[in-house]
Structures are given as C-alpha cells and as structure tokens.
Amino acid sequence: MAGSHPSLSPLAVDTALDVGGGNLVLVLVVALLSLVALGFGAMFRKEVLAAGEGTQNMRTIAQAVQEGADAYLQRQFRTLAIFAAVAFVALLVLPVGDADNATLVRIFRSVFFLIGAGFSAAVGYLGMSLAVRANLRVAAAAESEGRDPAMNIGLRTGAMVGMLTVGLGLLGASVVVLLFQGDAPKVLEGFGFGAALLAMFMRVGGGIFTKAADVGADLVGKVENNIPEDDPRNAATIADNVGDNVGDCAGMAADLFESYAVTLVAALILGSQAFGDKGLVFPLLVPAMGALSAIVGVFITKPRAGENGLTTINRAFYISAAIGAVGSVVIAFLYLPGDWTELGIDVAGAPDASPRVMASVAVVIGIVLAAAILALTGYFTGTDFRPVKDVGRTSLTGAATVILSGLSVGFESAVYTALVIGAAVFGAAVVGGQFALFAVALAGCGLLTTVGVIVAMDTFGPVSDNAQGIAEMSGDVSPEGAQILTELDAVGNTTKAITKGIAIATAVLAASALFASYTQDALSAYAESLGDAVTAGGLDFYLTFVVFDAKVLVGALLGASVVFLFSGLAINAVGRAAGAVVYEVRRQFREIPGIMEGTGRPEYGRVVDIVTRDSLRELATPGILAILAPVAVGFGLGVAPLAGFLAGAIATGTLMAVFLANAGGAWDNAKKLVEDGNHGGKGSAAHEATVIGDTVGDPFKDTAGPAINPLLKVMNLVSLLIVAAIVQLSYGDSENDVLRILIAVLAALGIAAAVYVSKRRSSVIGDDQPATTTTV
Template sequence: MSGSLSAAGEISLSGSNLTYIVVALVIALVALGFAAALVKAVLATGRGTPKMQEIAGAVQEGASAYLVRQFKTLGIFVVIAVVLLFLLPVNDAGDNETLIKIGRSAFFVVGAVFSAFIGGAGMALATRANLRVAAAAREDGGREKAMQIAFRTGGVVGFLTVGLGLFGAALVVLIFKDRAPIVLEGFGFGAALLAMFMRVGGGIFTKAADVGADLVGKVEKGIPEDDPRNAATIADNVGDNVGDCAGMAADLFESYAVTLVAALILGRAAFGEQGLVFPLIVSTIGVFVAIVGVALTRLRKSDRNGLVAINRAFYISAVVSAVLVSAAALFYLPSKWSGLTGSTSALDALKAPAAGADTPPFGPHITAIIAVVIGIVLAAIIQALTGYFTETTRRPVRDIGRSALTGPATVVLAGVSVGFESAVYSALVIGAGVFGAFLLGGGSITLSLFAVAMAGTGLLTTVGVIVAMDTFGPISDNAQGIAEMSGDIDEAGARTLTELDAVGNTTKAITKGIAIATAVLAATALFGSYTDTMKTALADAGEKADDAATAILLNVANPGNLVGLLIGAAVVFLFSGLAINAVARSAGSVVFEVRRQFREFPGIMDYTQRPEYGKVVDICTRDAQRELITPGLLAVMAPIAVGFGLGVGPLAAYLAGAIGTGTLMAVFLSNSGGAWDNAKKLVEDGVHGGKGSPAHEATIIGDTVGDPFKDTAGPAINPLIKVMNLVALLIAPGVVTLTVGGGNQAARYTIAIVAVLVIAGAVLLSKRKSVAVDAGDGNGAASTEAAPEKVTA
C-alpha cells in the first residue's frame, strides 16, 4: 500500500520493465479489438421474426432508459467522491502530494467510467443477442448455434473486462511509477463503488419485476412465465439485462480491477520494482487465456448439455493459464531473493534476514507460481462445488424438487438448508486457499499478503471465460422469454432454449461463487494494506508501530475491537436486509399494478387487449433508483463512523467481521437462490407432476423467495466488502491524525456523528414506504404517481 515504503526511496523502473508495461498496454488494446470483432460476428446473425423483433425492441428501450436514469443518479455520487478523495491526506506522496491527489481523484473517475461502460456495453449487446439466440434456436442445428451466439456475447464483456482493467492499471504504473499504488487506490475505489450501486439498483429492478410477474402470472392466473398477457413480462426481461448483464458485468470488472490493484500495492512492498510489474504480466496472460477459453467453448452434439462445453473450455483455460504464468515467472523472476531489484525495507529483510528469522520456503519464482496456481485451482474447485449445489442433475436440487410434493414450506426449508451447507464448504475452500498462499511468505507478512493477492490475480486470469459464463445466463433467459412471448418457436426450439436457460442458472451461480472468492482474496490483501497503512501513519505520528503494536490493535479481547467486529458483521446483515426488503416493496407495487390491469382490461386474457407494459417498467425504474441509495450510503459511511468514532483497532476488527460474515452470507444467498430456481426448472421439465401441478406451484414460491437472494443481496455483498475495505484504506491516515496522541477530538467525533446520522436517516427514509403499496382506492391498484421517465413498451 501507499504508505508502507516511505523509508524505501523511490523506485526507478528499468528500461526492460517499462517495455513490459508498454506491451501490457498494447495487449489490453488487442483484447478490446477482439471484443469489437465478436460484436460484429454476433450482430451479423439472424434476427428472427418481426414479432420477436418487436418484443426485443421493447426490452432494449426499457433497459436503455433505466441505465441512463441510473447513471444520472450515480453521477452525483461520483462528483462528491472526487472532491472528498482530493481532500483526504495521503502517506508517502513525496514532494508531489498535490499531483498524486489529482491523479488519485482522476483515476477514480476512470475506474467508475470503465465500470459503467462495461456494464452499459454488455447490456446493450445482450439486449440484441437475446433476439438472435431465440432466432437461432428455430433453425437446423439451433442448439449449437444458439449456444455459440450467447457465449460469444458473453465473451465480448469478458474481453472488455480484461482489456480495460489491464489498460487502466498499466497506464497508472506507466505514469506514476513507484507512486502508482496511491493512485491505484482511487482507480479500484471508482470501479468498486459504481459496481456496487449498479449491482444493487439493477438487482432491485430485475427481481421486483420477476417476483411480481411470478406471483400474479404463474401463481394467481396460471399462465406461463413469459406469457405476453402478463404486464410485468417486459419489465422482467429488462431486469435481466440491467441486473444480470449490466450489474454483474460491472461487478466482475471491479473484482478484476481491485484484485489487480491489491497485487500491485503489495507487490511494490514485497518485491520492489519487479513486484510492481509482475502482476501486470500475469494479467496480460489473462488476455490470451480469454481468447483460448472463448474460442474453445463449442457445444458438441455428443454433449449432454451446454454446461459440459463450458466446463471443458474453462478447465482447459485454467491449465493453459497455469502453464503460461509458470513460464513467465521462471523467465522474469529470479530464483533467489538476493536477485530482486529495488530497495524496500521488506525486500532488504528478505535479502539479508536476521539471525533466527523465518525465511520464505521457496524462491521468488516458485513462490509466485504456487500463489497463482492456488488461485486457479480455487476457481476450479468453486466452480465444481457451486455446480454440485445448483445443477438440475445433482442431488441437492433434486431433493428440493422432491420436497415440493409436500408444499412450499418444505421447498423453502430445503433451499435454506442447501444454502447454509454450501456456504460452509465454500468458506472452507476459500479459507484454505488464503491460508495456503499466506504460508508462502514464511516470516514476512508483506510477502504473505502479496502471495494472497497473486492468488486472486491468478484466479482472475480466467476472468474472460468467467464473465462470458455469467452473461450467458441472462441472454439465454431473455431468449426463452422472447420466444415464448412471440409464439414463433417450435417444440424443438423451445426445448433448446429451456436447456440453455437451466445451464445459464448454473453458470450465474458459479460466477457469483467465483466473484465471492475473489472478493475474499482481494479484501484480505487490502486488509493487510490497511494495517500497513496504519503502521506507517502511527510511525509518522511518533507512535510505536511494530508488529507487536499492530497485534494489540487487532486483539478482539479488547472490548472496543470486539464491538467493531460485531458492527462489521451486523452491517452485512443490515445491507442484505435492506436489499431484500427493497425488492419486496417494489414487487408489491408490481403485483398491484398487474392485478389492476387484469381487472380493468379483461380482454387481456383472450388477447383482445394489450397490457400496459411500460407502467411496470416505470414502477421498477422509480423504485430501483430510490432504493439503491440507502445500501450505498451504508457501505461508505459505516467504516467512517467506526474509524473516527471508535478508533484504529475497532476499524480493523470491523473489516474482519465484514469479510467473515460477508463470505458466508453471500454464498448462502447465491446458492440457495440458484438451487430454488433450478428446482423449479426440474419440475417444469415434467418431474413430480410438471407444469401446473401442486409441486410446480410450491417450487414457484421457492424460486420467488430465492430471486432477491441470488440476484440482489447475495452478489451485492461482493462489491460491498471491497468498497468498505477501500474506504478504510483511504481514510486511514485521517483516522490516525485525528485519533492518535490526542488529535482533534472535536473534529473526530463530529465526523463520526455525521456519518451515523446519514446512515440512520437513510434507513428510516427507506422504511417510510410499506411493502403493500396502493393508490388508496381500496382495490389494491398500484400507485399512479408520475414516474420520472415513462417507457412505452
């Protein structure tokens, strides 16, 4: 981190390392070129029937209108954050503190813009690809062609992620060299903050529409999921794009960016010059891995389903990644610590360890190889583990489907049980990965944390394939919706789209699991950066800041630290509750609106009247914009309140509590939701009575409960953890200045009180709207207050 090397002197990048950075920039542009080529290939495919095009056009219009409105709202937060970032003090800025502050604020905007662009571009292409996937399913060989179009569209988002993430990080290193870690804090924070808002807002929109559509259409009226008579169907399809495409694409980009930022910050501290360059080399390899993975994902006629093809390409990509990274480490890094360049206190200690001190068990090259391989293996295990708990062919989902024979209550209980169990195994696997990487550092905490960050970077060498897997899900879901609403699909085509949709549910769950793993790895590295920042700031303040003093600060036997730990865990619960409650409130409005239309326009059921699709899109847009503010303010203000209110140690404990609880909560919510969804698919395929049976109705209830779990609260915890870590990292020097050695107590407590009041006010404001919203006419009609923007479907 930025403050850890103040005594080290500046690092002057050598000519060869500057060449590597320039090559990384060029390769990043190559990734963007591949994205453009895939866009052209996707858009060149058939667009289906006029009816399909009409429905897809309505989805495109609604999704674009929502995203424009969301960016206008988020622009306010970006402006405020830029000003605050410039005002916050920095450590180790040298003689150019003002320039470094400007750079940090500027690249905060760059990170936010990149995150927004990836989300927006991914959504724009997905709303066009879904039509083409539906059209391809009608043709001969439609199963293979539809799969290829959907995955290639995801590949575009994957190439944008690796290309822009690598380009931004490499550009910062090229411009700011040894001071790059300070500026990179801003780049990562911009990506993470915007991704969290997009994930929460998009998740609220998509699940409010989905839950409302299911409760009235499938449960009350007994019509299919994407029946055009349901006024919420267009909003549901719009939501898939703004939530699962735009929101998740931004989320995975910030995972990539923040993990790379953590590796670069700690690499400088651990390895000096080479530690600042090697993570960029690994990320450059990730571009080639993405090319291999997307090219190899082809569905064979012999494959049982699309997941077989995706898994095959992913595992081959992982092996290719491990081989290429190993070759790069052997070529670039020396075999002994004495061969490292640069001069830092941590590096000098490794070169000449004190008598009796622990030393790393391996040389730099082997240490880096093992750390990266740990990350790659972790991704593979998480993929297999998540697939086991969410695939329709595995026992957990089949058990949930069987529980539907006794009603919705047992379906809910079975899904909760699956979520809890899967969270334990996932947490143990992630913990083993973190600890394994940590052991590589021997007696050096800095090197151990760098190994953890490199494990995250290694995991994300496959991010191009991971993002493609995630985007594949909502595209397949939308394609099925377009085909069903248009009626222009035969039985074979419908069967193909149903299969792809079920595969998409699993791939979405897998990518969420992998994103959570990267969040833990990045948060652990950033947590180490935070403690290192505190040590430097304490030293600058004249306080003792050796390892023993840091251990005392993190001792949970200290009541203040225990309180910080509890608050960190509680924030994860409150954040999740706010997100789920927001969906419930908005879904209530959708339910009343859809009921009103069925009641006032009886011709809807016999197709003589057309539903007012735009009304439901308006409701979801309005509610999502209003509801995303409170969780966002909680994520930013809670670390500020704890840091300035309770002090240095409690803030560290707060982060530890948030990381531990957030990991378990995120996996629980995501996997239980995914299992419920696929249990419904299982019954719809004819098991336990099929569509329209009591078992089907029971699984619909389970799926409805799981919707905000897996697509709103669960995935939003991932950026939440990193946003809170980055906020703590950014305010650390200010916390020390105001709290250590007397400080300015009045300013300290004023900041803390203001932060608490902002959180309290936001939470109370969000509670003013009841779950059941109507116009007060006694008929349960949805509120008719004017929406800021009306979208006519």
C-alpha cells in the same frame, strides 16, 4: 526498501520505486495486450450483430426490452453522478500518506476514481447493449439453424463482455503504473474505489429492478393465473426481461470488472511493498496471461454433437485455466529471481521457497480455487445433483418444506465454500511466509486469469433466458426450436449460479488483500505522523490490532452487523417494489378487457416505470451504509477497531453471500426440475410450491447475495482511503479528538437518517391506490 513487511518492519515502507528499463517495456506490453483484448471484444460484437434477427414480431419485442434497459441505465447513471461528484471532492481532501508528490497524487487519485467508475459503467452498459441485441438472434438461430449456432451467439456475446472486462482492467492499471510508478498504488486506490462504488450501485439497483419484476410476474402470472413464465398476457414480462439485462448483464459485468480492478490494486500495493519494482510489475503480467488464455478459451468453446452445453462451457473453462496456470508459472520463472538476495532481502528471514516458486504456487492456488468453486457451486445448484433433487422432492409436501430445504442447502454450502476459500488463503499465506499478504494477493491474480471466461459464462445466462422469453412471447418458434432454447436456458441458469460463486471467491481474496493493505497503510501513516517519536510507541500501536482487544471485537461485531443490515435493506427493497408490481399486474388483468383471451394488450410500460423508479429510489440507502459505516467506526473508535470491523465484514459477508446465492440457485433449479415434468410438472401443487420457493430465492441470489461482493470491497477501499486521516487526527501534532468524533457522529447520523427514510416507505400499494403512487 524492497521486502518491507509488517512482521519485520511495520513502520517503514519505501515507495520510491522506479519502473524503468525492461520493467517499463513489460508494462507497455501489458498495455498493448489490453488493447488486443479490446480488439477481440470488438470482433466478437461484430460477429454477434451479423447474425439474423428473426421475425418482425421478435424484433418488436426485443426493441421494447432494448428501450427499457437503455432508459433505466441512463436514469441510473444520472442518479449515480451525484455520488460520484461527492466522492471526487472527498478524495481531493483526504491525505495520501507518504507519496512523493502528495498534491499531484491527490488530484490524479480523484481523476482515476472517475476513470474507474467510467470503466465500470462502460462494461455494464456495453455488455447490456449487446445482450439485448443478442437475445433475439439466439432465438432466431435456434429456430432456423439449430442448437450449436444459437449457443455460439450467446457465448460470443459473453466473450465480448469478458474481453471488455479484462481489457479495461489491464489498461487502467498499466497506464497508472506507467505514469506514476512508485506512487501508482496510491492513485490506483481511486481507480479501484470508482470501479467498486459504481459496481455496488449497479448491482443493488439492477438487482432490485430484475427481482421486483420477476417476483411480481411469477406471483400473479404463474401462481394466481396459471400462465407460463413469459406469457405476453402478463404485463410484467417486458420488465422481467429488461431486469435480466440491467441486473445479470450490466450489474454482474460491472461487479466482475471491479473485482478485477480492485484485486489488481491490492496486489500492486502489496507487491510494491514486498518485492519493490518487480512487485509492481509481476501482478500485471499474470492477468495479462489470463487475457490470452481467455481468448483461447472462447475459441475452443465449440459444442460437440450430442454434448450437453454445460459440459462444453466447463471444458473451455478448465482448458483456459490450465493454460493460464502454465503460462503464469513460466512468467514467474522467467521474470522473478531465483534467490531472495537479488531482491535485497535477507536470506535468513526469507521464506523457504524462492521468489519464483512462491509466486508460482500462490498464483496456481488462485486458479485451483476458481475450479474448486465451479465444481462446488455446480454440485449445490445443478439439477443433476442430489441437493437440488432433494429440494424438488420436498415440493410434494408444500411450499414450507421447499423453503426449509433450500435454506438448508444454502447454509451447508456456505460452510464448504468458506472452507475452500479459507484453505486457499491459508495455503497462499503459508507459502508466502513473511510475504503472506502479497501471496494472498497473488492468489487473487491467479483467479483473475479465469475472469474473461467467467464473464462469458455469466452473460450467457441472461441472453439465453431472454431468448426463450422472446420466443414464447412472439409465438414464432416451433416446438423443436423452443426445446433448444429451454435447454440453453437451463445451461445459462447453472452458469449464472456458478459464476456467482466464483465472483464471491474473487471478492473475498480482493477484500483480504485490501485488508492487508489497510493495516500496512495504517502503520505507515502512524510512522509518518509521529516521525522520530515513533519508536517509543510503535509496538504499542501495533499491539492494538490484536483480536483480544475489546474495541477490536466491537469493531468485528459492527462489521458483521453491516452485512446483515445491508442484506435486509436490499431484500426489503425487492419486497416493496415487487408488491407494487403485483398490484399493477392484478389491476391490468382486472380492468383491461380481453387480456386473458389474448385480444387485449397489457400496459407493459407502466410496470417498467414502476420498477425503474422504485429501484433507483431504493439503492441510495444501502450505498450510504456501505460508504459511511467505515467512516463512523474508524473516526469514532479508531484504527484498530476499524480493522476488526473489516475482518468481521469479510468473514460474515463470505458466508452470507454464499448462503444467499446457493439457496436461491437451489430453489430456482428445483422449480425448473418440476417444470421439466417431475413431481407433477407445470400447473401442479408441487410446481406452485417451487414457484413460491423461487420467489423467495430471487432477491437472495440476484440482489442481496451478489451485492455483498462490491460491498466488502467498497468498505475496505473507504477504510484504506481514510486511514491516514484517522491516524493524523488520533496521534501526533495533528491530534484533534473533537473533529474526529464530530465526523463519526455525522456519519452515524447519515446512516440512521437513510435507514429511517427507507423504513418510512410503504411496503406495497393497496388495491384501492393507483399503481404509480408509491410513497417516496
């Protein structure tokens, strides 16, 4: 029945929807718009590749980066194929609740799991593939044509990845709705899970790779030998540039794609339950509008004479967001009815706002949230504002005060960001009334309208960073060209920090909507399990979700604990891999004649090999934790404690992700502030202090922090997928406590074994050991 909701009818949801007539046409239009977005992506790729490639020396360096990044991702995908195969089989076994054709839905849920994983991998791989070809073109353009053409190449590279993200996300969701209609939400659970699982592994693996190389290069190059960041004498420079692409390009692109896919999944699940067939179509129309506004945003991103590059990018974002907001409101008023009775909903229990007003306000809240996060993150991580200036000033008194001030910025910014996100969720819930859950999901859809431009902003960062590195390593760029690339790198550094903040907000809205979907599915599964006997125990089951239940509080504590353990594992993995890099680079400086004089060539490939092997080895433990923790809690403690687990993880994960991202961003830009000539400039004691702060912040902002985003969604999706099985084993004719506890124990043992193996690995390589003998 349209409009069913836990507060009114928690135990009955009708999914027998028929997307026909005009609705079918609209979904087809969305599918066509997704192809248009992919077409624009192909056009932007062609435009980038048409640019000049610079000198032969530049091309040689870029080729080494390309080969390293390509080899890493191919090895990573082979490793992840094992996890994908296990998940595919598990999805075939898990029940799907009250789907019309359970067997068919289970099969295609698994099939679309692979499609979602494939799309996520494709966005990451193709984005990286273009980025490693765009970097030398940006460097060449800065030397031969000037700032504006160079900046345009970087932005077009990001635009291609943005169009790919939007196009594949919309294509997957619209095709599922067309094929499965009322059962589409169940199939989409697999699609979203595949995207989220691959993104989490790519985020963790790429983050460990890039920061291990970066930290090792900084500690030995800058601190110990006082040479520039991208000096070709440093054996870790190629690995550092490769890491920028497999982490910030491939990892972040996959992360934002899965946020896009998962938000759509949650919105379609809740929309079908709230508004019936219109709730299954409207969440597709809003991001489709976003695809169009993103195309406009890309074309209007043209630098003005003398204008700071960040101002140019921000202007494009705000204009694109405004177009998306206006367009979404127009769609809501044209598509949704003005009266609740037209949706078959009793007016007496409906929200005060009409359906079209409720949906419009919720979507606009999501768009405003993106703009607010952009401004807030920019303030706490930008070099023009007080927080970063204060961190830079503390470098005059040493590394300890730099670290303390950066931690302070991270802690404080997390509070304000959480308040902003909380206000958006609360505002959407208030306007949604009894449809609060769907309204929160619509706010997430509003945020999706900005994703195309957000991805473009993010990819611009590593492309400009690599362009500067290629210029410095080749020595073929004049001081004027080098200054242009330095400016673009500073802009890219800020855009990366900003997009991390927006990605966190997207993750929280998606996770909140998935959490709502979990509770709805739990209630539906309970009703299906008990059948006619549901009325007697329905209220008691519903009341087990209240927060003062001790088991729910235990679940919340466990959820918060997983976020801490996950972050610790990721940071520790960077520390181990970075230690191996440090010893290898030191060895090369010591044993290879003529490196410091520029006559000896470092063995770049050995460092690439070290971080490739170590990052792939280290990504398994966080992944196992994310997948098995909900299984252990859900089957061991029950449905309601698992709900508490998810709530604890979302709350703690939000604060932790913002803290890590903004503290790291503040340290990074404080270093750049000093390198620009403040507080003694490069080579000073203040510079050394900020480099140490930056090395601490690197795994914060580029490994653990961003990886929390997909972690939250993976755990929510796993919970959503297993809730029906938990209910079946806990209630009704299929009750089996022995099997339920056995599953929980095996999951807990799996986590314990993975953590134990991780802790048994050596932290660093000793001076007396060869660099390739890290303990597995």
